Amino acid sequence: xxxxxxxxxxxxxxxxxxxxxxxxxxxxxxxxxxxxxxxxxxxxxxxxxxxxxxxxxxxxxxxxxxxxxxxxxxxxxxxxxxxxxxxxxxxxxxxxxxxxxxxxxxxxxxxxxxxxxxxxxxxxxxxxxxxxxxxxxxxxxxxxxxxxxxxxxxxxxxxxxxxxxxxxxx
Amino acid sequence: xxxxxxxxxxxxxxxxxxxxxxxxxxxxxxxxxxxxxxxxxxxxxxxxxxxxxxxxxxxxxxxxxxxxxxxxxxxxxxxxxxxxxxxxxxxxxxxxxxxxxxxxxxxxxxxxxxxxxxxxxxxxxxxxxxxxxxxxxxxxxxxxxxxxxxxxxxxxxxxxxxxxxxxxxxxxxxxxxxxxxxxxxxxxxxxxxxxxxxxxxxxxxxxxxxxxxxxxxx
Amino acid sequence: xxxxxxxxxxxxxxxxxxxxxxxxxxxxxxxxxxxxxxxxxxxxxxxxxxxxxxxxxxxxxxxxxxxxxxxxxxxxxxxxxxxxxxxxxxxxxxxxxxxxxxxxxxxxxxxxxxxxxxxxxxxxxxxxxxxxxxxxxxxxxxxxxxxxxxxxxxxxxxxxxxxxxxxxxxxxxxxxxxxxxxxxxxxxxxxxxxxxxxxxxxxxxxxxxxxxxxxxxxxxxxxxxxxxxxxxxxxxxxxxxxxxxxxxxxxxxxxxxxxxxxxxxxxxxxxxxxxxxxxxxxxxxxxxxxxxxxxxxxxxxxxxxxxxxxxxxxxxxxxxxxxxxxxxxxxxxxxxxxxxxxxxxxxxxxxxxxxxxxxxxxxxxxxxxxxxxxxxxxxxxxxxxxxxxxxxxxxxxxxxxxxxxxxxxxxxxxxxxxxxxxx
Numbered sequence: 001x002x003x004x005x006x007x008x009x010x011x012x013x014x015x016x017x018x019x020x021x022x023x024x025x026x027x028x029x030x031x032x033x034x035x036x037x038x039x040x041x042x043x044x045x046x047x048x049x050x051x052x053x054x055x056x057x058x059x060x061x062x063x064x065x066x067x068x069x070x071x072x073x074x075x076x077x078x079x080x081x082x083x084x085x086x087x088x089x090x091x092x093x094x095x096x097x098x099x100x101x102x103x104x105x106x107x108x109x110x111x112x113x114x115x116x117x118x119x120x121x122x123x124x125x126x127x128x129x130x131x132x133x134x135x136x137x138x139x140x141x142x143x144x145x146x147x148x149x150x151x152x153x154x155x156x157x158x159x160x161x162x163x164x165x166x167x168x169x170x
Numbered sequence: 171x172x173x174x175x176x177x178x179x180x181x182x183x184x185x186x187x188x189x190x191x192x193x194x195x196x197x198x199x200x201x202x203x204x205x206x207x208x209x210x211x212x213x214x215x216x217x218x219x220x221x222x223x224x225x226x227x228x229x230x231x232x233x234x235x236x237x238x239x240x241x242x243x244x245x246x247x248x249x250x251x252x253x254x255x256x257x258x259x260x261x262x263x264x265x266x267x268x269x270x271x272x273x274x275x276x277x278x279x280x281x282x283x284x285x286x287x288x289x290x291x292x293x294x295x296x297x298x299x300x301x302x303x304x305x306x307x308x309x310x311x312x313x314x315x316x317x318x319x320x321x322x323x324x325x326x327x328x329x330x331x332x333x334x335x336x337x338x339x340x341x342x343x344x345x346x347x348x349x350x351x352x353x354x355x356x357x358x359x360x361x362x363x364x365x366x367x368x369x370x371x372x373x374x375x376x377x378x379x380x381x382x383x384x385x386x387x388x
Numbered sequence: 389x390x391x392x393x394x395x396x397x398x399x400x401x402x403x404x405x406x407x408x409x410x411x412x413x414x415x416x417x418x419x420x421x422x423x424x425x426x427x428x429x430x431x432x433x434x435x436x437x438x439x440x441x442x443x444x445x446x447x448x449x450x451x452x453x454x455x456x457x458x459x460x461x462x463x464x465x466x467x468x469x470x471x472x473x474x475x476x477x478x479x480x481x482x483x484x485x486x487x488x489x490x491x492x493x494x495x496x497x498x499x500x501x502x503x504x505x506x507x508x509x510x511x512x513x514x515x516x517x518x519x520x521x522x523x524x525x526x527x528x529x530x531x532x533x534x535x536x537x538x539x540x541x542x543x544x545x546x547x548x549x550x551x552x553x554x555x556x557x558x559x560x561x562x563x564x565x566x567x568x569x570x571x572x573x574x575x576x577x578x579x580x581x582x583x584x585x586x587x588x589x590x591x592x593x594x595x596x597x598x599x600x601x602x603x604x605x606x607x608x609x610x611x612x613x614x615x616x617x618x619x620x621x622x623x624x625x626x627x628x629x630x631x632x633x634x635x636x637x638x639x640x641x642x643x644x645x646x647x648x649x650x651x652x653x654x655x656x657x658x659x660x661x662x663x664x665x666x667x668x669x670x671x672x673x674x675x676x677x678x679x680x681x682x683x684x685x686x687x688x689x690x691x692x693x694x695x696x697x698x699x700x701x702x703x704x705x706x707x708x709x710x711x712x713x714x715x716x717x718x719x720x721x722x723x724x725x726x727x728x729x730x731x732x733x734x735x736x737x738x739x740x741x742x743x744x745x746x747x748x749x750x751x752x753x754x755x756x757x758x759x760x761x762x763x764x765x766x767x768x769x770x771x772x773x774x775x776x777x778x779x780x781x782x783x784x785x786x787x788x789x790x791x792x793x794x795x796x797x798x799x800x801x802x803x804x805x806x807x808x809x810x811x
Contacts, residue, residue, distance in 0.1 A: 027567060031514070034560065054549040062556025062589070066582055069563055073579070128546050128606045172795025176735065183459045183734045190458045199463045 005046055013039030026072050034065045051131050211328055214295035216275050217284055217317070222260050224320035229257065231318060232292030235268040239284035239293055247277035248284060261343050271314040276306055291335045297327050399712040401538055407432050433541050437530055445683045446492035452729045454488065459733035465491045495676075502672030507570055510669065514568035519670070519677035522561035526684040528554040533691045534609045536701050536714030548606045551692060552593055555647070558685065559585045562656075565678070566666035577665035580740050581656035584646060587747040588653075592643035594755035595636040598762025599627055599696050608692075612700030621706040626699035631783035632761040635791070637697040639755050644689040645728065646743070648682055652735040653743060690724040691717075698724075750798055754791060761786045 013036045020032035037060040044053035085091070135143050189196030200207050222230035235252040251270035259265045284293050296319070303309035325332040411429050414420065420428065454464030466488035472481050506515055532547035534540040544550055559582060566578020600606055603614040617625045627633030646653040656665040667678055694700060698720050701713035738746070761783055771779045 027511075027514075031564070050544065051546045051549065054546055054553040057553035058549065058556055061560060062553065063586065065560055066563070066586055069567075070579070070582075073567075073575070128549075129604060171792060172799060179734045180730065183730060186461055187455070187458045187730075190461060196461050197463070198461050201463070201466075 006043075009039055009042045009046060012036075013043065027069070030065070030068050030072055033068070034061055037061055037065070049126075051126075051128050209297055211330065213297050214280055214282055215299045216278055216280060216296055216301070216312070217273060217293050218296040218319045219271065219314070219317040220292055220294055220324050221318045221320055224322060227318040227320065228314065230260065231267060231314075232260070232290050233268050233271065233288075234259070234265040234290055234292070235271075236289070238287050238289065242283050242287045244281060244283065245277045245279055247274040248272070249274075261346065268314060271317060273312045273317060274310065275301065275312055276310040291339060294324055294328065294331075397710060397712060400536065403436075403714075404538055407436075430541075437541060438527075441530065441684065441687060444687065445680060446496070447489075448683055448687070448725060449495070450489060450491045451726075452732075453491070455726065455729045456733045459730065464488065468494045499673050499676035504672045504674065505669075507669050509570040511568040511570070514564045515669075518561045518565035518568060519674045519681070521564070522558045522681040523677050523684070525554050525557040525561070526681045526688065529685075529688040530691075532608055533688065534612050534695060534700055535691075535717050536712065539701075539714055540609050543609060544607065546606050547608045548596065548600065548611075551608075551688075552589075555685065555688070556589060558681065559589075561681075562666055565670070569666070569669035571669055574666050574668050577656050577668075581649065581666055584649070584653065584656065584740070584743055587744050588643045588646035588751075591639050591747060591751035591755045592647055594752065594759060595639040595643065596692075596696060597759055598632050598636050598765075601759070601762045602627070602632075602766045604766075608695050608700075612695055612702060615699040616702050618706045622704075624699055624702060624704050626697065626702070628697040628699075630765065631780065631787055632758055632765055633697055635754070635758045635761070635787045637693065639751055639758065640693050640697065641727075642746075642751060644686070644693060645731065646747070648686040648689060650682070650686060650728065651732040652737050655737060655740055655743065658737060686728065687721070687725070690721055690728070694720045694724060746798075750794055753794065754787075757790050758787055 016032045016039065017036040020029040020036065023029045023032070038057065041053045041056040041061070044050075044056060086094075186196055191197075220232050221227040222232065235250055237250050237252075240246075240248040240250045249270065249272040250268050253267050253269040256264040257267055280295070282295055285295055301310075321332070321336070325336075407429070410432060411425060414428060415425050450465070454466075457464030467485055468488050468491045469485040470482045470490060506512065529551050531542045532540065532544055532551055562581050562585070563578050566574045566576075566581070569575075599611060603611050605611065605614075615624070615626050619625070623629075628637045645651075649656055657667055658665070667675060670678060694717065701717040703709045703711065703713070703716050764786065765779070765783055768775075768779050
């Protein structure tokens with residue numbers, strides 16, 4: 001009974017991701033993918049990690065979704081331009097290999113967590129202040145690495161999008 | 171400084187807001203129909219027929235059914251039928267009068283050409299614009315009875331124009347009366363100078379003189 | 389919700405007591421269990437918020453129309469009175485026009501009874517979902533705003549982050565609206581709206597970060613409590629009266645205008661541009677829902693600005709605390725909305741390239757500099773005496789000098805217009 005919310009969240013997240021893979025319409029797939037990201041945020045909320053949940057919504061649903069949609073719409077192909085699907089044996093191989101790899105990793109991780117430890121500690125009550133202090137203290141390296149990554153991405157985007165030298169500034 | 175223009179703009183609109191409560195220059199709305207604006211004198215809506223006095227509108231129409239306005243009207247919205255008999259006009263002369271004078275205001279375009287071409291100053295432009303109707307033919311087709319309005323009304327709506335028209339008409343009638351009197355006097359003198367042939371001729375001159383002598387009534 | 393202290397005014401917690409009494413009464417009458425009681429408790433809060441802010445939205449629309457009218461030298465709508473009750477009461481008809489204040493209800497009835505036209509080629513599910521999502525997420529942002537001393541619906545540790553997360557999900561709905569209409573002009577306009585919204589989300593969030601630095605908390609209730617002291621009892625310690633707070637507030641104002649698609653940033657939905665932009669294919673109630681979501685977003689952002697910079701529900705002077713805190717909050721909220729309407733009636737619309745240039749080249753650098761400013765302020769709280777003057781002076785210089793320099797740079801190339809023949 002206590003796991004009912006978790007089951008519902010799991011169903012919605014995995015279900016929408018699966019349906020997103022199957023749909024022909026790219027925009028519908030993108031919308032369902034966004035819905036599965038929101039499902040992950042709901043999972044974070046269920047697990048008690050408020051900060052991460054809201055950050056997930058802010059970053060994924062609020063910004064990455066725009067990037068995905070812009071990319072889809074700006075690189076649209078016409079309907080006549082459908083690519084020929086690869087032969088069946090190739091598709092099966094490409095489907096089986098990664099799914100076996102990822103699936104074994106996941107199943108190994110989940111099985112390795114059972115049986116649960118007898119002295120189950122209560123969930124840590126983490127305030128945002130503690131998260132902030134740990135991000136600025138022990139976890140600074142991660143923060144700086146992400147900062148550098150974002151800066152490089154931003155510079156790359158500006159370089160790609162900048163106009164030619166011959167154009168006058170408005 | 172960036173933003174100084176914005177602040178100046180905000181000050182202007184604030185003045186507008188505060189002024190709209192007490193300053194009539196900053197509140198230009200006229201709440202029609204409770205309040206009405208003053209219509210300029212030259213405003214025109216649809217034509218009307220001028221009649222000399224208010225007691226007998228049909229009998230004292232200046233219109234003599236010459237049908238010039240009917241022919242000049244671009245959308246041909248005036249319909250005139252001449253009468254079979256003649257009636258004396260304001261100057262005493264026997265004139266035809268319109269038995270039927272209809273203007274279809276759903277067709278009329280208020281171009282004022284009928285006013286410009288009328289030689290008798292009998293059709294002028296009205297200023298009534300609240301003429302919404304629910305039926306086309308009964309209410310938008312104006313007949314002679316609805317079109318005839320007295321000269322006093324004309325003075326009310328177009329004071330300078332009416333004064334000028336009245337002055338001109340009075341002058342014309344006086345000039346005509348003078349001319350008739352002079353002609354009658356000349357005829358009388360001619361008749362008196364030829365008493366021999368007076369027997370064969372009827373005596374129209376004294377009769378004409380008797381008719382022309384009463385001064386033109388206003 | 390803490391129990392009232394002895395010196396607190398009775399009206400402060402009167403609505404809360406009313407709610408608790410109602411919950412108790414219904415629990416006894418209907419024999420409710422714990423979970424249902426909790427749901428009832430929160431349901432009453434939700435209904436109250438919906439009712440109060442629904443009415444607030446209705447009166448914002450009529451206030452906007454009348455205020456815009458007065459700013460433009462004309463009267464606003466003043467003809468709607470009450471409907472004719474002649475048949476009910478045998479010929480009695482309340483004739484007074486109520487100064488047009490029942491206009492929003494007339495508009496609501498009109499929107500509800502209009503035919504709902506969906507284009508034949510439209511993506512029906514997305515077309516239906518877009519107004520629903522945008523209203524839902526706009527309403528969700530109201531959950532963390534402190535309306536009064538004890539009046540916060542959900543007290544969360546990361547309240548500010550939740551607010552921005554819920555606000556950013558509305559942008560997705562705008563894209564859905566534009567794309568599902570199968571109208572290339574709607575799509576283009578939705579893209580431009582998205583570009584505008586993303587560009588201005590950065591300055592919006594960055595202008596709020598100095599407040600988080602100074603108060604070291606993300607909880608909105610704690611931010612309001614941190615502004616609750618007075619110098620000599622009459623000068624409030626609101627953040628807007630500090631240099632970094634004033635600059636942050638101005639950046640927040642501009643970004644809030646842009647985030648809610650409002651003049652002078654209303655390019656996506658301007659009539660002279662792509663008709664109604666991404667809302668072209670919406671009619672009737674769905675259009676009313678988008679309209680409502682825009683106003684809810686504006687109200688929520690104004691409320692956030694009031695909370696963070698203008699002291700929330702704190703009274704301006706110590707002795708004015710007699711007036712209940714929620715009335716102060718409402719008063720400040722109304723002031724901000726009136727200011728937004730004033731700006732709408734004054735300024736011209738910006739083009740999309742002017743918009744984005746303003747955000748990326750002006751507001752983001754200023755917001756980052758303000759961040760440094762806020763950090764400096766947070767680190768120098770122990771300075772006192774003559775050092776206080778130094779603290780204020782440094783703070784002011786750090787933010788004003790870049791503002792002037794960048795302002796000059798932004799307006800180069802545009803000399804003041806001169807006329808050859810006009811006097």
